[in-house]
Amino acid sequence: xxxxxxxxxxxxxxxxxxxxxxxxxxxxxxxxxxxxxxxxxxxxxxxxxxxxxxxxxxxxxxxxxxxxxxxxxxxxxxxxxxxxxxxxxxxxxxxxxxxxxxxxxxxxxxxxxxxxxxxxxxxxxxxxxxxxxxxxxxxxxxxxxxxxxxxxxxxxxxxxxxxxxxxxxxxxxxxxxxxxxxxxxxxxxxxxxxxxxxxxxxxxxxxxxxxxxxxxxxxxxxxxxxxxxxxxxxxxxxxxxxxxxxxxxxxxxxxxxxxxxxxxxxxxxxxxxxxxxxxxxxxxxxxxxxxxxxxxxxxxxxxxxxxxxxxxxxxxxxxxxxxxxxxxxxxxxxxxxxxxxxxxxxxxxxxxxxxxxxxxxxxxxxxxxxxxxxxxxxxxxxxxxxxxxxxxxxxxxxxxxxxxxxxxxxxxxxxxxxxxxxxxxxxxxxxxxxxxxxxxxxxxxxxxxxxxxx
Amino acid sequence: xxxxxxxxxxxxxxxxxxxxxxxxxxxxxxxxxxxxxxxxxxxxxxxxxxxxxxxxxxxxxxxxxxxxxxxxxxxxxxxxxxxxxxxxxxxxxxxxxxxxxxxxxxxxxxxxxxxxxxxxxxxxxxxxxxxxxxxxxxxxxxxxxxxxxxxxxxxxxxxxxxxxxxxxxxxxxxxxxxxxxxxxxxxxxxxxxxxxxxxxxxxxxxxxxxxxxxxxxxxxxxxxxxxxxxxxxxxxxxxxxxxxxxxxxxxxxxxxxxxxxxxxxxxxxxxxxxxxxxxxxxxxxxxxxxxxxxxxxxxxxxxxxxxxxxxxxxxxxxxxxxxxxxxxxxxxxxxxxxxxxxxxxxxxxxxxxxxxxxxxxxxxxxxxxxxx
Numbered sequence: 001x002x003x004x005x006x007x008x009x010x011x012x013x014x015x016x017x018x019x020x021x022x023x024x025x026x027x028x029x030x031x032x033x034x035x036x037x038x039x040x041x042x043x044x045x046x047x048x049x050x051x052x053x054x055x056x057x058x059x060x061x062x063x064x065x066x067x068x069x070x071x072x073x074x075x076x077x078x079x080x081x082x083x084x085x086x087x088x089x090x091x092x093x094x095x096x097x098x099x100x101x102x103x104x105x106x107x108x109x110x111x112x113x114x115x116x117x118x119x120x121x122x123x124x125x126x127x128x129x130x131x132x133x134x135x136x137x138x139x140x141x142x143x144x145x146x147x148x149x150x151x152x153x154x155x156x157x158x159x160x161x162x163x164x165x166x167x168x169x170x171x172x173x174x175x176x177x178x179x180x181x182x183x184x185x186x187x188x189x190x191x192x193x194x195x196x197x198x199x200x201x202x203x204x205x206x207x208x209x210x211x212x213x214x215x216x217x218x219x220x221x222x223x224x225x226x227x228x229x230x231x232x233x234x235x236x237x238x239x240x241x242x243x244x245x246x247x248x249x250x251x252x253x254x255x256x257x258x259x260x261x262x263x264x265x266x267x268x269x270x271x272x273x274x275x276x277x278x279x280x281x282x283x284x285x286x287x288x289x290x291x292x293x294x295x296x297x298x299x300x301x302x303x304x305x306x307x308x309x310x311x312x313x314x315x316x317x318x319x320x321x322x323x324x325x326x327x328x329x330x331x332x333x334x335x336x337x338x339x340x341x342x343x344x345x346x347x348x349x350x351x352x353x354x355x356x357x358x359x360x361x362x363x364x365x366x367x368x369x370x371x372x373x374x375x376x377x378x379x380x381x382x383x384x385x386x387x388x389x390x391x392x393x394x395x396x397x398x399x400x401x402x403x404x405x406x407x408x409x410x411x412x413x414x415x416x417x418x419x420x421x422x423x424x425x426x427x428x429x430x431x432x433x434x435x436x437x438x439x440x441x442x443x444x445x446x447x448x449x450x451x452x453x454x
Numbered sequence: 455x456x457x458x459x460x461x462x463x464x465x466x467x468x469x470x471x472x473x474x475x476x477x478x479x480x481x482x483x484x485x486x487x488x489x490x491x492x493x494x495x496x497x498x499x500x501x502x503x504x505x506x507x508x509x510x511x512x513x514x515x516x517x518x519x520x521x522x523x524x525x526x527x528x529x530x531x532x533x534x535x536x537x538x539x540x541x542x543x544x545x546x547x548x549x550x551x552x553x554x555x556x557x558x559x560x561x562x563x564x565x566x567x568x569x570x571x572x573x574x575x576x577x578x579x580x581x582x583x584x585x586x587x588x589x590x591x592x593x594x595x596x597x598x599x600x601x602x603x604x605x606x607x608x609x610x611x612x613x614x615x616x617x618x619x620x621x622x623x624x625x626x627x628x629x630x631x632x633x634x635x636x637x638x639x640x641x642x643x644x645x646x647x648x649x650x651x652x653x654x655x656x657x658x659x660x661x662x663x664x665x666x667x668x669x670x671x672x673x674x675x676x677x678x679x680x681x682x683x684x685x686x687x688x689x690x691x692x693x694x695x696x697x698x699x700x701x702x703x704x705x706x707x708x709x710x711x712x713x714x715x716x717x718x719x720x721x722x723x724x725x726x727x728x729x730x731x732x733x734x735x736x737x738x739x740x741x742x743x744x745x746x747x748x749x750x751x752x753x754x755x756x757x758x759x760x761x762x763x764x765x766x767x768x769x770x771x772x773x774x775x776x777x778x779x780x781x782x783x784x785x786x787x788x789x790x791x792x793x794x795x796x797x798x799x800x801x802x803x804x805x806x807x808x809x810x811x812x813x814x815x816x817x818x819x820x821x822x823x824x825x826x
Contacts, residue, residue: 003510005460006611009503012496014475043761073678081688085679089747092754111757138690145647145693145716152540152646258644261530261538292468302465305526308534328534360473367475370494375762 017369019396020210020379025219027227030202034383035218036210038376044115044211045380046108048126048226049387050204053103054177055240055318056195061187062172063179067139068192068199069097069104074135076128081135084121093118095125101173102240102318103388104199109377112212116221123225126200136189144181154263154429155328157254157451162324165252165425166269168244173269173320198235205229206387210380243320245269249424251439251446255432262334262430266341267324268423272316275391277414279365279399280406284415285314286361287353288344289325293360295344295353296325304340306333314418316389323419331431335438338426345424349416352408365403369396455480455489457520460511464520467504474500482563485704486775492764495598499607506611509591513582518575525570532564540645544814545710548653551637551812552708558627559704587618592775596767629705630655632809640815647693648721648818649714652728652811656699656707659777664699664707665789666801671697671709673740673748673798674731681731681744692716692724703776709806721815729807736807739799749791756787 025033054065073096075081088095093110095118106126110118150156160176167174175183207226209218249268273281282290289296289312296310310327325345329337352358373379373396386395428435432448440446456478458464471478476493493501536542546562553559561569593612595604632655657664674681675697682695697711713724740748759765760783773782 003616004614005507005510006503006614008461009499011474011500014494014496041761043757082679082684085677086743086747089677089679090743090750092750092757094754138688141690142687142693142716148717149646149693149714152644154538256644259538261533291472293465293472298465301527301530302523305523305530308527308530328530328538330530330533356469360469363473364475367473367494368477369475371475371477371492 014367014370019369019373019382019394022383022393024393027202027207027219027223029227029229029231031222031226031229032206033219033222034206034208034387035213036208036379036383037213038210038379039212039214041211041376042112043109043376044112044209044213044216045376046106046110046115046119046122047208047380047384048106048108048122049206049208049384050104050199051102052199052204052235052237052240053100055101055172055243056198056237057172057179058191058195058238060183061179061191062175062183063140063143064187064191064195065099065104066178067136067143067184067187068196069099070139070143071131071135071192072097072106072125072129072196074132074139075130076124077130078124078128081130084125088118088121091118091121093121095122099177100317100388101177105384112216115216119221119225123228126226127229129196131189131192131196133189136187136192140184140187143178143184147176147178147181147184152451154254154256154259154261154451158263158265158427158429161252161254161429162265162267162425162427165250165427166246166267166322166423168246170241171243171245172241173243173317195237197233198237200229201233201235202229202231204235208380208383208387210376210383240318243269243318245271245320245423246425247420247423249422249426251426251443252428253432253436253439253446253448254427254429254451255448256429256451257431257433259429259431260331261328262331262337262428262435263328264334264338264341264430265324265326265427266338266345266424267322268420268425270321270323270418270420270423272319272321273414273418275389275395277418278316279402280410280414281314281418282399283358283361283365283403283406284348284353284411285312286365287357287411288312288348288415290361291364293357295348295357296327296341299340299344300327300329300337304333304336306330306337306340310341321418331434334428334430334435338428338439339442342421342424345419346421348412349419349421350412352412355408358408358411362403362406366400369400455508455512457524458515459508460514461507462504462515464515467508470500470504476501484559484563485702486772488768488771490764490768498595498597498599498604499611502607502611505593506615509586509588509612510615512586513579516575516578516582521573521575521578525573528564528570529567532567532570536562536564540643541649541651541714541816543641544649544651544712544816547639547641547814548651548710548812549708551639551814552633552653552655553630553706557630559702559706559708584618584622587621588612588615589617590621592771594767594771594774596763596770626658626704627706629658632805633812634810636810636813638813638815640817642817642819645816645818647715647717649712649816650721650725651710651712651814652725653813654709654711654806654809654811656709656805658705658707659701659703662789662797663801663805664701665786666793666797667709667805668699668701668752669745669748669790669793670735670740670798670802670806671699672751673744674735675711676748676751679747682728685731686713686724686727689727690716691719691727692721695724695728732802732807736799736803739795742795745793745795745798749793752790753787 091114478491715721
């Protein structure tokens with residue numbers, strides 16, 4: 001007996017949604033403040049963003065920034081590692097430090113009722129970190145082992161090699177953010193102290209606080225904590241050098257004999273895009289590989305079953321834009337998959353996306369905000385991104401409106417302006433014997449290096 | 455389940471949710487299969503319609519062609535998550551030791567390549583008919599809606615789907631006692647450093663000893679102040695040390711601990727250090743500080759999950775699907791918070807310290823052999 005299933009209901013309009021409003025201020029020592037009151041969110045999220053990340057590592061000691069962020073979790077001059085971490089965790093708080101190319105971020109989340117104590121501990125970690133010689137030496141040893149171990153994982157190995165393929169030698173971004181075993185081995189505790197002292201200059205800092213701030217004397221708490229950092233700290237870190245994207249795409253294979261899959265990265269770097277085009281670039285990414293029904297996933301997974309999934313990303317990292325397609329495919333289909341990726345990138349450069357695909361991309365981009373920003377963490381991450389990229393206030397609302405008026409033709413044009421086919425590099429970690437001849441037929445010179453050294 | 459149904463064309467299930475601004479996915483473990491989406495509140499009806507259409511009309515769209523395609527996708531998933539990554543098969547191999555051959559938890563839900571090859575269209579159709587019935591389903595909705603209006607919508611969309619009157623009863627397998635002899639398997643593979651995974655048979659969900667063990671595992675492995683981070687990682691006996699419990703209602707849960715070595719340090723030292731911590735906890739129990747920190751971390755994790763509509767729905771669903779009681783979402787935390795040092799000491803003593811583990815060890819291929 002056939003069940004009489006109900007017909008599709010009429011789709012209702014989504015209620016209007018606006019990004020939460022923020023208030024700006026400045027602490028007594030010059031630190032900028034962004035407050036975002038989100039009523040009934042009892043866990044408060046705090047981010048302190050300092051400008052200057054891995055790109056400010058000393059020239060011969062790449063990885064200083066990474067080691068510094070790890071060392072900030074090792075306690076203070078007053079509290080041992082154990083005492084510090086127990087103190088934080090006993091408040092029900094969580095904290096951490098992270099580094100990207102252009103900034104360092106301290107993250108803290110704490111129940112509203114414990115915020116003052118948690119901020120005090122964070123300030124102590126920032127102002128008075130232990131940076132013990134023995135900890136720095138251990139962290140660099142662990143960092144070296146970490147890099148050497150990670151090189152044996154095909155996916156992360158491909159990511160490591162991709163940096164060198166998409167930037168010219170001499171660019172900081174041609175070397176992974178964590179440095180190399182050789183550069184880490186040269187790092188001393190003095191390097192860490194010097195780097196961190198420069199980082200914490202209040203002129204570099206923005207504090208972002210989001211959550212239920214009602215009844216909290218937030219400004220006073222911030223002035224007592226991060227606001228206590230010496231306003232006169234000098235920033236003596238290296239001025240970042242120029243990042244030079246490679247304009248001629250390279251092909252590199254890291255050989256993992258016997259690997260049943262190939263991890264593939266295809267992409268390039270370019271000068272960063274103007275803020276005005278970023279919403280349209282976001283739509284381009286949606287169409288190409290930003291979600292499940294994007295073009296790449298439709299072809300490689302749904303039509304051909306070559307992969308469990310494929311995705312693309314377009315990001316602005318300070319002065320550069322990075323475009324990449326990331327997937328893992330069955331070994332024998334490696335060359336076919338790379339050709340498919342190259343073809344779809346070319347197609348989007350040359351032709352507008354198909355109407356249904358474009359409509360889905362716009363629908364998702366302009367309606368996902370209530371879900372994408374439903375958590376305090378997501379709101380604060382968006383505020384951090386805005387600070388890091390210099391996005392104007394009101395950017396997210398403006399970006400949605402801009403996307404609603406974009407056309408498929410614009411999407412193709414803007415994508416082509418920022419992604420140069422000749423600059424596309426291909427990096428594969430997999431069983432070279434299975435596909436390298438096919439790759440050479442159309443990519444020309446393909447460099448093959450073994451996964452394991454020696 | 456995502457390739458369309460009677461009124462949903464191939465590819466449209468994803469497209470409809472995504473273009474409405476939503477997200478979606480599905481998960482399968484040994485005890486529960488969960489399909490979920492998060493949509494703007496106004497689209498609740500759309501989400502319910504999609505779920506009802508595939509509950510009542512999926513088989514209209516499952517053909518040999520679509521099965522073959524999805525089989526290949528799952529093969530790729532297996533390669534990506536298990537076969538093509540160092541240590542990727544650790545949990546699979548561990549469960550083969552913890553649970554005997556023939557036990558429903560002996561194998562992983564993803565199956566082997568041979569299992570995937572053997573699945574026929576009729577197998578898939580029959581499985582759907584047997585289990586994907588409304589009287590075997592728990593529908594959970596969390597978000598901003600008016601309950602009576604939502605229930606009316608649910609009745610409208612799902613009420614037309616008949617129950618399966620021959621629903622097979624799924625009996626829990628009997629609980630397994632802790633191992634009395636170590637079961638160890640060693641694999642020489644292309645891994646960067648040695649690693650050891652230990653698996654212990656633990657009580658099922660519903661037994662408060664499992665919650666006492668949850669406190670023990672938390673104090674051992676969670677957070678920077680965790681015991682294993684302090685005593686194993688920071689002491690450079692291993693590069694990583696982790697642990698978790700896979701909580702199961704079906705007779706026997708499994709506790710997993712792992713240490714990943716570093717060059718020049720025998721992995722046995724890290725393994726022994728882990729076992730020494732079990733001995734310590736079994737002998738004198740946790741300190742007051744360890745106990746309170748573990749409880750604070752668990753409570754904070756519970757608060758985080760409840761604060762998000764998607765994880766709240768998932769936890770509610772799990773409580774009802776597996777244990778028939780939505781109130782457990784609150785009550786379970788009470789058991790954790792009431793756990794005493796003696797509770798932890800006794801549970802560790804019985805299930806970790808006095809018990810024997812199943813062990814899966816990985817050793818790197820000797821360098822000479824790699825060069826050859």
